[in-house]
Amino acid sequence: MALAKRIIPCLDVDKGRVVKGVQFLDIRDAGDPVEIAKKYNQQGADEITFLDITASHEARDTTIHTVEAIASEVFIPLTVGGGIRTVVDIRNMLNAGADKVSINSAAVFNPDFVQQAADKFGSQCIVVAIDAKKVSGPNEAARWEIFTHGGRKPTGIDAVAWGVKMVELGAGEILLTSMDNDGVKQGFDLGVTRAISDAVSVPVIASGGVGNLQHLVDGVERGGADAVLAASIFHFGEYTVPQAKQYMAERGIEVRL
Amino acid sequence: MSSTQVAIIDYGMGNLHSVASAVRHVAPRADVIVTSDSQAIAQADRVIFPGVGAIRDCVAEIKHRGFDKAVAREMASGKPVLAICVGLQALMQSSEENGGVECLSAFEGEVKGFASTPGFNLICDESSHSGERLKVPHMGWNQVQQKQAHPLWHDIDDEGRFYFVHSYYVQTPQSDLVVGQSHYGHNFVAAIAQNNVFAAQFHPEKSHTNGLQLLKNFAEWDGKF
Numbered sequence: 474m475a476l477a478k479r480i481i482p483c484l485d486v487d488k489g490r491v492v493k494g495v496q497f498l499d500i501r502d503a504g505d506p507v508e509i510a511k512k513y514n515q516q517g518a519d520e521i522t523f524l525d526i527t528a529s530h531e532a533r534d535t536t537i538h539t540v541e542a543i544a545s546e547v548f549i550p551l552t553v554g555g556g557i558r559t560v561v562d563i564r565n566m567l568n569a570g571a572d573k574v575s576i577n578s579a580a581v582f583n584p585d586f587v588q589q590a591a592d593k594f595g596s597q598c599i600v601v602a603i604d605a606k607k608v609s610g611p612n613e614a615a616r617w618e619i620f621t622h623g624g625r626k627p628t629g630i631d632a633v634a635w636g637v638k639m640v641e642l643g644a645g646e647i648l649l650t651s652m653d654n655d656g657v658k659q660g661f662d663l664g665v666t667r668a669i670s671d672a673v674s675v676p677v678i679a680s681g682g683v684g685n686l687q688h689l690v691d692g693v694e695r696g697g698a699d700a701v702l703a704a705s706i707f708h709f710g711e712y713t714v715p716q717a718k719q720y721m722a723e724r725g726i727e728v729r730l
Numbered sequence: 731m732s733s734t735q736v737a738i739i740d741y742g743m744g745n746l747h748s749v750a751s752a753v754r755h756v757a758p759r760a761d762v763i764v765t766s767d768s769q770a771i772a773q774a775d776r777v778i779f780p781g782v783g784a785i786r787d788c789v790a791e792i793k794h795r796g797f798d799k800a801v802a803r804e805m806a807s808g809k810p811v812l813a814i815c816v817g818l819q820a821l822m823q824s825s826e827e828n829g830g831v832e833c834l835s836a837f838e839g840e841v842k843g844f845a846s847t848p849g850f851n852l853i854c855d856e857s858s859h860s861g862e863r864l865k866v867p868h869m870g871w872n873q874v875q876q877k878q879a880h881p882l883w884h885d886i887d888d889e890g891r892f893y894f895v896h897s898y899y900v901q902t903p904q905s906d907l908v909v910g911q912s913h914y915g916h917n918f919v920a921a922i923a924q925n926n927v928f929a930a931q932f933h934p935e936k937s938h939t940n941g942l943q944l945l946k947n948f949a950e951w952d953g954k955f
Contacts, residue, residue, distance in 0.1 A: 474873040474889060474913040475857040514938070519871055545751045550893060550936050567745045572895075572936065595783035597867055597895045645867055674845070676865045699865055727857030729871040729891045 477729040478693050479519035479700035480717055481678060482707045484509060486555075487526050489535050493656065493705050503708040507542045513707065514547040516714035519729055521547065522575070522648070522678075522702060525555030537569045544570020554602055554648070563590055567598065575648055577602040578621045581628055584642060591643025600678075601644040605632035605665050606652040617665045624652040636669040636677075647673060648702070651681040656705065658684025666696030678702050686712060686720040693726055734949060735761040737774030739800070741791045742766070743783050749814065752935035753778070756942050757949035768800045776948065777804045779929075781816025785841065785898070786828035788816050798834050805836060805927050810953040813929035818922070819900060821929055827898050837922060837929075839902030844868060844915065853915040864915050867897045874910045874920045874932065880955060882928050882947045883909070890940045892920070892932035900931065926953035 484491045484506050491503040503509065510521050523543070525536045533556065540553055553566045554575025563574050580587050580601050591599045604624060609616040617632035636647050649669055651662035661679045670677040679698035683689060683706055692701045706712045718728040736753055738746050746764045753762050763770060771777060779801055781788050792798050801821075804811050813821055825831045825841035833841070844850055845866045853864050871891040876883050899918040902908065910921030910930070921930045928948070934941035 474875060475855075476868065476894075476914055477871045477891065478857055479870050517938075544748060546755075548748075548752050548755070548936060548942055549938050550895075568747065570745070570747045570751070572748070597782075597869070597897075646869065674866055676867070676869050699870070 475727045477519070477727045478698075478721065479678075480689070480714055480721075480728070481520045481522050481700055481702040482513045482518050482714065483522045483524060483680065483702045483704045485524050485526050485704060486536070486539065488532055489539060491708065492526070493708055506539050507546070509708070510543045510547050510551075513714060514549055517718065517729065518549065518714050520550040520552065520700070522552045522554065523571075524575070525553070527555070537565055540566060540569040540571055552600055552648075554600070558586075560589060560593055563594060567594065573598045573600050573646070575600040575602045577604065580639060581619060581621055581630070584638065587639055587642040587644055591645070596643045596645035596675075599644055600646045600648050601636075601639040602648040602650065603632055603636060603639070603669070604650050604652050605662070607662065607665070615664050615668070617662075617668075620652050624655075632665060633668045633672050636673050640673045640675050644675060646676050646678065648678045648680060654682030655680075657682055658705065660684065660688040661692045661696055661698075661701075663691060663696045666692060666698055670697035670699075676700060686717055689717055690721055690724050690726065693721070694724075733759045733761060734775045735763065735773070736776045736778060736949065737771045738762065738764045738778045738780060739771060739797060740764050740766045741788070741795055741797050743781065743788050743791055743816075745782075746780055749778060749780050749935045752942060753945050753949065756946035760949055766795065768796065771800055771804065774809075776810045777812070779811060779813040779817040779820075781814060781818070781820055783816065784828055785816055785819055785825045785833070786831050789820055789831055789833055792820060792834070801834065802836065808926050808953055810948060810951045811927045812948050813927070814935070815896060815931060815933060818929035818931055819898060822900055822902070825898060836927075837902060837907060837924070838904050839900055841898045842901055843898050845897065847915065850915050867895055868899075868914045869895045871937075872912045872914065872920075872932075874912050876909065877911050878909045878923075880909045880923055880928070881951050882923070882944055884943075884947045886940050886943050886947075892930075892934065892937040892940055894920075894932045896931060923955055925955060928955075
C-alpha cells in the first residue's frame with residue numbers, strides 16, 4: 474500500500490472558456506470548463522486545477538459561478554488559481570467549493586500574504602505557484618528565476634530559494650511551472666523540478682511542457698514530482714487520463730487506477 | 731426509503747459545501763442541512779462532524795460554541811454519526827499539533843505528526859523509483875485496508891483508494907476501534923468505528939466513487955455495528 478502519484482488535468486480558463494496557449498501566447502479554445510471537468514472526473518483524474526487567466530476584475534463573478542458548478546458535480550479535489558490576491562479572494566473561492574487556492578504573483582509582491590493565508594485557512598489549502606525560467610548560460614551552474622506577468626517580467630529571485638521560503642511561510646504544496654517549456658510539449662524542465670522537489674518538505678506538482686506520456690513518467694522518476702499536471706495532451710484528445718495512468722503503472726509508478 | 735435528515739455541524743471552520751453537495755448527490759431524497767443550531771442537530775436523523783484546518787482553532791471553536799456537549803450527546807444518541815478528518819482527530823484525547831491541544835476524549839488515543847516520527851525524513855517514497863523522501867502533508871490518494879467488516883465499507887473494495895490531506899494522524903491503543911488502516915512511512919489509522927460512530931481520516935466527499943459509496947452507505951446506515 475502506498476500513496477499514488479497524482480495526475481492533474483489543468484483548465485486554463487479565459488472569460489468562461491477553457492483555452493490553451495503555447496508559452497502563454499497563441500491561444501486555442503478547448504471548450505466549456507464544467508463539461509471538461511466532468512469528463513476528467515469520469516476518466517479518473519486525481520484532481521483538477523482551474524487557472525483563471527482572465528486579467529479583468531469583472532470576470533471574477535463568472536469564475537466563482539463556474540467553480541460552484543464544477544464543485545457541485547465533481548467529487549475530487551479542486552484547486553483554483555489566478556488573481557488570488559487577498560484573504561477575501563481565498564474565502565470566496567473556498568466558499569464556492571474550491572479545496573485549495575493557488576497564489577502566484579501576489580506571493581512575489583507580498584510574501585507575507587502566504588503566511589496570512591496559511592494561518593487563516595491552513596497550509597493544506599494554500600498552494601504557491603512558481604513560474605520559473607532558466608537564467609544560467611550553457612557553461613554555468615543551472616539557475617532558475619521567478620518570472621511574473623505570464624513570463625514577461627523577471628524578478629531576480631532564485632526559484633529554489635523561493636520555494637523553500639514559501640514553504641517556511643506556510644505553503645502546503647508547490648505548483649511549479651517551467652516558463653521555457655509551457656505548451657511546447659518537450660517535457661518538464663526536470664532540472665528545476667528535481668532541485669525544488671529535493672529542497673522542500675511539501676509535495677511538488679510539475680507543470681509545463683508535457684507532450685507525451687513518457688514526460689509524465691520523467692516528471693515523477695527524474696524530477697521527483699509528487700504530482701504531474703498537463704493540459705493540451707488531454708484537452709485535444711491525444712491521450713486520456715486512463716491511458717496516462719496505465720502507462721505510468723506499467724513503469725512501476727503507483728497510481729490510482 | 732423514507733427521507734432522512736442529515737445535519738452537518740457548522741462550527742465556523744471552513745467550507746462545508748463539498749460535504750453537503752456530495753451527500754445530496756448520493757442521497758437525493760435526504761434533507762441535508764448545514765447548521766450551527768444545537769436544536770436542529772438534535773432533531774436530525776444523522777449527523778456529520780467535519781473538520782478542516784488547525785486543530786487548536788477547531789477545538790477552541792467547538793468548545794466555545796458548546797458543540798463538545800452536542801457531539802457527545804449525538805454520539806450517545808445511537809443515531810449514525812460520521813466524523814471527517816480533523817473531526818476524527820478532535821474526538822481523540824489530545825493532539826501534538828499547535829504545541830499540544832486537549833481534544834474531546836471521546837476515544838482513547840492521540841494525534842501525532844508525521845514529521846515528528848523519528849527518522850521519517852529518511853524514509854524513501856515507495857510509490858516510484860525516484861528515491862525522494864516522503865512529503866508532509868500526506869496529500870493524495872492512498873489505499874485503505876479494511877481491518878474489520880463495517881456497513882460503511884459496503885460495495886467498496888478492500889484496499890480501495892481515498893483522498894487524504896493531513897500532516898497529523900491518529901494513534902490508539904484500542905485496536906478493536908480500528909476499521910481502516912493506511913500506510914505512509916508507517917501504518918496509521920484511516921478510520922475508527924464504535925457503535926453508531928464512524929470516523930475517517932480521509933475525505934469521502936473528495937474521494938470520487940469510493941467516497942460517494944461510503945456517503946451513500948452512511949445515508950442508509952441504521953447506526954448498528
